[in-house]
Amino acid sequence: MNSERNVVFDTVLAPLTDRQRENVEAAYALLEHSREPVHRQELPALQDPTSRERLEQLLRRTGRTLVAVDDVRFTSGYDDTVTAELTADGWQPLTPVERAVLVLVLVYSVAIPRSEEQLGADAWTSGFVTTETDVLKDGKVPAGVGKAALSRLVSCGLLARRRDRAGGEGGYVPGPQLLRLTPAARSRLQDQLILAAAPSHPLAAAIRERRNRTSRENIR
Template sequence: MSEQHALFDPLLQDLSDRSRDEVLAAFSAVQYAAHPVAEVQLAGLRDVTLRRQVQRMLKLIGRTLVHVDGTHWTAGYDDDIAASLVAQGWQPLSVVDRAVLVLVLIHSVAIPRSEGILTGDSWKSARPTTVDELRTTRISGEERRLALQRLRAAGLIQLSGDHSGGPSYIPGPQLQRLTPAARRRLQDQLILAAAPASPIAEAIRARNGVPVSTTTGGDA
């Protein structure tokens, strides 16, 4: 990270050596760790003043702190930066990879949430997506296999702990990097696609100001 020090020097120059080291350690952890980092592990996250410095550093590179489960931290794209990248057509995943990822998220998160089995807005799920469920798509077996490998390597999906019925998949740790607003938008879209007639889908449409269509039993 030495090449970035010039960018961060104005933020770090007034800190003591110890505080600077703690801020840099926290910055590196939330930026590069595969999983969210426990707040108790790093002074740069525990201390509100030092954490504010970490947030300022992240802002300089278009990132922001993301609180996970109330006890952990990671870093993700700032909402405005993410919107700008999308508007410019930035899309790091191929069509096939996106399709497979969406299937995993629908089966592991959206459907259980629409049925009231999964609550909150976490990506943690005890309902893994099986290979059989992925076979119902029009994606070829080889395309699916390669997509699953790429998504696992990117941390967007992971193998579930139960392999008794063959490999199955749940959301990966990189999804924890989504900000609350981005997470809510994606989860709403998944629920609307997976269970459009569910009560939770109706609540989403109402919250977004989308009229709910009704059917009457009278004459047309």
């Protein structure tokens, strides 16, 4: 695998000068391995059109894509085509309980504040914490497996722990890994949250109808 990856790097980066190659390799490493999004000041490869084009090509060749978190911060995520292929193959790194706990936190921390217009339509960071009580009691998740799922989701960056400075319970918010989602992936997740939080809402009905229509068109 390492030799195959080296061939990809050598092929994509061959036209670059030594300095450009160093900048692209450094940017690739930062984007892929930094827990938080990277400020553009730390990514000189983005300032040079040739280097940026090669960086984006390198990401594509390894199944990834450049994701702009905002005007100044960047990260990398799975290319939408790769995501579709992995999903079709049944790839799912989270257990059913972990997925349920993640959805509960996103409903409390994102979907509900968004429905109350306290959070932007495409925002995946939130200051609205979901308490352990919300997950274990209100969500009816068994304590043992629920706490283990919360710990696992925090360790992999899908959730983040927030302490209450006033000495309260504190809780959980969306983690930095969710910022790696492409616009299309964020849209799909938003649809899933609506379906999970308000399955009887007209918006949920519209989502199901849109998905059914797309499915019928794909069959033709």
